[in-house]
Amino acid sequence: MSKKPALLVVDDDPQVLAAIDRDLRQEFRQDYRILRAGSGAEGLEAMRQLKARAEPLALVLSDQRMPDMEGVQLLEQARTLFPEAKRVLLTAYADTEAAIRAINEAHLDYYLMKPWDPPQHLLYPTLHDLLATWQAQYQPRFQGVRLLGFQWSPQSHELKDFLAAYMIAFQWLDFEANPEADVLLSSLGLTPSDLPVTVFEDGTALAQPTRTAIAEKLGLALKASQPLYDVVVVGAGPSGLGAAVYGASEGLKTLLIERQTPGGQAGTSSRIENYLGFPTGLSGAELAHRAWAQAVRLGAEFLSPQEVTQLCVQDEYKVLTLADGSEVRTRAVVLTTGVSYRQLAVPGMERLTGAGVYYGAARTEARSCSQQDVYVVGGGNSAGQAAMYLAAFARKVYIVIRGASLAASMSAYLIEQIGRTPNIELLPYTEIREVRGDDRLETVVLRHNQTGAEQECPARAVFVFIGAKPSTEWLCNALLCDGKGFVITGRDLLADARFAPIWKKRREPYALETSVPGIFAAGDSRAGAMARVASAVGEGAMAIKFVHQYLDE
Template sequence: MTAQAGPRLVETPDPYGAFPRLTDEQVDTLAVVGERRRTGSGDVLYAQGEPASEFFVVLEGTVAVVEGFGDEQEIVRVHGPRRFLGELGLLEGQPAFVGAVLAEDGEVLAVSVAALRRLVLGDPALGEQILRAYLIRRSLLIGGGSGFRVVGSCYSPDTRRLLEFAARNRLPHRLVDLEKDTQAEVLLRRFGVDIGDTPVVVLRGTDVLRNPSNAELARRMGLRRADAQRGVVDLLVVGAGPAGLAAVVYGASDGLSVSSVEALAAGGQAATTSLIENYLGFPSGISGAELAERSLIQADKFGVRVAVPACARTLRPRDGDYVVGFDDGVEIAARAVVIATGAHYRRLEVPGIAEFEGTSVHYAATLHEARTCGSSPVGVVGGGNSAGQAAVFLAQDSPRVYLLVRGGDLTRNMSRYLVDQVERHPRVTVLTHNEVRGVVGNAMLEALVVENNRTGERRELDVRALFVFIGASPHTAWLSGLVALDEDGFVLTGADADGSRADDGWQHVSRRPLVLETSRPGVFAVGDVRRGSVKRVASAVGEGAMAVRLVHEHLFAGI
């Protein structure tokens, strides 16, 4: 279907607040930095898969937002006068996941991306309206399976790797499964790809990546990788969860030269949370993904873009500074380092569970994982906030969610407000003193074997997916033994690190470690990677901000 076919197109309704109509005054504000253009039916404003260089407001006529190519192109949205086009990728330098074509003669207002960014960051009301709409549109694209296609088997480790990377970075995509989708082989024949060369990523038309690395996909999607720095930066932040992002924003806004790197996706574990309801200042709650996206845009405002993927491998001192080496051979030197690499959820140790990981056993509960479950019953393992948030989120579509808790008291590790939601939800069943002992299924999960750890009674639960949130292990192997850790691998800071100070690092420093400082002067740790941290988003953000103040003290207090 093309934008010119059939009768005059009707504007798409806006039940989500994703397509607001600008006021005349807002249009006038944009017109000061923009250009009015007459347009004809069929004109392409931007094409799917290509970076969009301009922000468009429809002044007259209608514009069709289209997905697909050639005969497979379909209209997914129609916009009329005073609606604006685009989505989050426009601000983040990513290729367009859909295209925009004039459905009839009319007029548009075109604004450069640079001018738009200045307006978004400088005009609070207009900026918030555009940003909020763009965040919702990104969620709609992800939920609707728009974007690039990953063609491969759902049982392939590389297919699962690409799907996880896309999902964690909130890149719209969909899986064309070799095991289930009859179109998969048709696509492979069209592109001349053998099944043995899968998975492939179809970006647009005939633009195909054959089993790309995460770094290659990131590059094509406009994500920034780590580059070797000229000279030494004031601060290198390794990890981009809430703590790391806060350190970036506060450090850059304070005038420090800052580099920021992240191994997988910005937002950390918080970005896998569907709704954070106890974060100060957001009475209606905020999703972890939205918090991450807003933080990235805020960091960019102060001149820092987070490099993804960039996996730290080594840390070593050099002439009073520190050098961090990455998996691609890049090295970054810094006068101070903030370790914000967080932790990952532990795997569930159950016989046979590994074969279901990535297909029906998950360690995050985002739109991507929820979409794979459909309307099937699911199980959630864990007794903390992450497990409770996942249970409530999944119960929106699942007819039954079983929350399996090893202990007997939800309030021990879960916030009271969340306990109330879980216990009141009609589709959530809480099974305390229950643990998973086995999995049943052929290729896909069909049931769980659970055991009551007080009575020893076992039974099967009819579920099609399992979500696991059972504690975390820190990402600290890359620290090369340079920084003192506790017996579980968490970084020691402040008074805990005092007894582990390395003599060669402190011989010219006449003080003890600062509160978030490690056993090495000028190396700080924040968030979940630090021993004794409070597992809350707000505290992580606070630690990131505090670390910057301590970095100033280390760098400029004459010590």
């Protein structure tokens, strides 16, 4: 709930300050908060704190003759911090000429003479008029997290995506395009070299924060609370969230660990329209947030952003080592680490990643593409969903594919939607050969693979969806993986003569069990998995069934 707008009164004479504070409270306390300061420096600090907390200031009433700072000087500072606030000078008769000059030169709104008794005639009418004018133009400020940064900063982009993935309401203030960002930064005592800066609702700020620092400030858990769990799920994509929901609902002491944000690749999808039970579709972030809330409500514990760096077995217990050096012990593990987008290996891509080049949907950047040309590289469903979402903002969306059409890799419903969208154009037999720009993406070099012709085209952004690789780099020393890094599970462990001697149990491995008993794999990082949200959720639920069977042995 937003606070009432403030009225700030500043005077170095304690008796005068107390008198005007009393009169203001008597008349205006129902609609405003009355703040007082005993010097210009105190008044300036009070305004800076209000600015940092994004709290509204409606009026500043300051005495002219103060030893450390004259009232006119303070009111000039107030104009910089709060341009909309009304500024009133309190003067003695001898200062009226200075007050009139200040109205003309410093754009003061009014001056009042001492004494102002009775206030019903000499104070309240003037202030009521000024406050009525202020209220007519006042728009309540955003209440929540504010992120200040540069549009083309990879670190700013990473923080925007982090906050958006957790569905944390935030206001983005581009330092180069929004004057409010400069004013707010100054009020915090920071400089542009400190950007990006995250300002929280309580007025505190973090300069160049890590995701972990923001998570701690927002109250996300980073440490496990229990010495031993029944099952730890590693990865909060659809399969991991499904496992957490079913594990917690069936009474298992369940811990879910995610190194980035909930939802995995599906969480970045702008629209999922073929998921059962949602006839109008929903965003990946919304689906992930609902599942996360459901798992937590049912009793699952959630650590994020936290990364597992090592997995080993000690006396039948599984020990997970986290990036901060702490350890988590569990009786069973479900690995749902998912996949990450493959890098597009052309000149300029690495240098401009986060500054016009993005892997995945990057929904937080869509509005900045207004009336400009963007390129989507890839022909799968994720690419099609991103193109449809971007088409609502961009002037033109070009889908770049090496093949002849989208039919081999994209769902029919998406192909139909793309065909009906006039500002989406398919570029078949085409690939990006280079991306160019100094500190941000400016152009792309396209090559037609049949003719060999190349052309350089302006581009605001490139979004890359060119297949995925499993996020199992830290696992393949402990578990059997195939040549591409996907985890081998179930009967596939016995089907290959090279792997069969590794399995030492008398029973066959359960369908989603890895080469280490009690460690299961589900979702996109598992060899043979189907890349669909529904199947990923189903595998997560199946894994919990096998966890029960393993724990009952």
